[in-house]
Amino acid sequence: MAKVKKSIDYKHGQCRLCKSDGKLCYSHIIPEFLFKPIYNEKHQITIVDDSKEVYSTIQKGVREHLLCKKCEGLFEKWEKYFLELWFEELNITVMNEKLLKSENIDYDKFKLFHLSILWRAGISSLPSFSEVKLGVHEEKLRKMLLAQSPGSSKHYQMFGYILVWPDNTVLKELIDMPSRVKLYDHWGYQFIFGGAAWHYVVSSHTCEDHVPYALNEDGTVCMLRGPIEKYPTIVDLFKKRSNNGWDVVK
């Protein structure tokens, strides 16, 4: 008789996006492809808890049962767009030594991808995302995502810093769990993944003015270069990694 394999890939419950009951996928909060540059040869990720100086390893990213298969598929569509754009097709114009510009971005897909990560982090019960508390924005974002509507560029404005080593290569092998930060008189969150520090403004007030370098509805985005040496915690992290025998893969 064939053995029944116990699976944690599905669980019964209510989908957090469309609210229907059924099988829930064991979904990533931050999509798995963003973890690929930091997996070791055993497909493990090193988690560093700076406060306790503890290092541990996990496999398969950070996951939770949140979405039905249909909603998971909706998010995968935007993830695929970001993956192809960001890692393969992005055309960047160097404006000056501090500023990079990219055009022809699909505003809807690009923004919905980022909003979906912000919202997933907000509804997650995992300790890694405990700093993300969206309040009334949780439901507003749920409705926008379900309707596939990214809102105007003045709502939930977002901007990013490309993180670069002194030799100008992009630091892709870092994911930092989100933190709450003050962004131009508004509260918001910072996430680090895909070689950039992303900032999302979460405010009940419409930002009448664009924060500098926010994603624009015309598909342009300007991003500041963020030299790693300006981020002492990241430099420390990589020093600790190399002291413990982990290679930094560039």
Ligand SMILES: [Zn+2]
């Ligand atoms: Zn659903």
